[in-house]
Amino acid sequence: MKKILQLVVFTFSIWCANAQTTVNCTQPPLQFAHCYDNEDDTTWWFESSDGSPIKLTFNSGGIEADYDEILIYDGADNTATLLYQGDNDGDLSGLVFESTGDSLFFEIETDISGSCAAPGLNCCTTPWNMKMVNAEVLGCISNV
Numbered sequence: 001m002k003k004i005l006q007l008v009v010f011t012f013s014i015w016c017a018n019a020q021t022t023v024n025c026t027q028p029p030l031q032f033a034h035c036y037d038n039e040d041d042t043t044w045w046f047e048s049s050d051g052s053p054i055k056l057t058f059n060s061g062g063i064e065a066d067y068d069e070i071l072i073y074d075g076a077d078n079t080a081t082l083l084y085q086g087d088n089d090g091d092l093s094g095l096v097f098e099s100t101g102d103s104l105f106f107e108i109e110t111d112i113s114g115s116c117a118a119p120g121l122n123c124c125t126t127p128w129n130m131k132m133v134n135a136e137v138l139g140c141i142s143n144v
Contacts, residue, residue: 008089036063036108043107045076054104056093061128064114065090068124072097073105080105092128093114 034042046054056072063070069087073080083097097104112118116127 008044011086031130033127033129034061036068036110036124038110038115040108040110040115043078043105046104046106047076048102051102053101056097056104056106056130058095059129060126061092062090062116062124062126063087063092063128064110064120064123066115068108068110070078070114071107071109074099074103075101075105076103077105078107090123100131 019135036072046056048054065087067087069085070092071082072084074083075081080103083099084095088095114123116124119125
């Protein structure tokens with residue numbers, strides 16, 4: 001029974017980590033925060049409700065420079081064109097990414113120490129605060 005429960009929890013974790021989120025221009029921009037952890041492999045897939053491009057803005061957030069990184073792809077998964085890979089010297093504030101199609105995929109690659117959830121010396125204590133909008137629809141752009 002314990003092995004079955006572990007399998008169910010593992011499967012659920014993978015499913016949740018790569019869940020698709022719809023960005024709807026008729027709604028306020030999606031705002032969310034993430035305090036990443038050591039060995040974090042969270043992924044996000046954002047898709048617009050009307051086929052227009054997606055815009056991701058990092059309002060704030062830190063990442064362990066030289067050891068952890070984010071990867072942003074212009075599509076629905078990590079086989080799409082890579083738009084960005086890096087750590088921006090530990091400060092993600094002000095980074096903006098826009099897809100050319102209706103999807104944007106985002107993943108994290110971290111090591112075993114120094115993260116928002118388990119900070120190291122002067123590292124990464126600020127959770128990521130991000131905003132997603134449907135980029136080409138004028139009503140959404142005015143909310144950015």
